Each structure stands twice: as structure tokens, then as C-alpha cells.
Amino acid sequence: MENNYSYAEFLKAVGKNSSSLQAEKLLNDIYMDLFLNHIHREQTKKRLLALIDLALDEKNESAFKEFTDELLRVEEN
DSSP states (O other): OOOOOOHHHHHHHHSTTSOHHHHHHHHHHHHHHHHHHHHHHHHHHHHHHHHHHHHHHTTOHHHHHHHHHHHHHHHHO
16 A cells, blocks of 8 residues: 655656656546555554553553554654
């Protein structure tokens, strides 16, 4: 799911030897990838927050630390 699109790729797609359909397709792919990454990140954060709450309710310190560390990694990306 993680594609790294470059500005150079986009310029090639919109260049004089390329059709506008190719450029549009590349832009659509970029927007779709960004959207899916956003949705995945938000769902992961919600899941981790629920697990953190459960760990707190159960007074499970090791699970709490594990899930908060994972949440911090998700938020860094």
C-alpha cells in the first residue's frame, strides 16, 4: 500500500510525450493511496486506543506500555 510517488514521475506523466489520461491516472493513484493510508492509520489508532483503555482497566502495565509504544510509532509516521 505504501507507494512513493515522485515529482519527477508526475512530470513525466504530464510531459509532452504523454497523454493527459496518464497524468490523471497517476494523480488518481496518488490520491487513492493517500486516502487509504489515512484510513488505515486512523483505524489503527482507534484499535490501539481501545487496547490501551482495556490495559488500563485490567491494570496491565506491560500491555499498556506495548500499545502506547506502538501508538507513538504510528503517530510518528
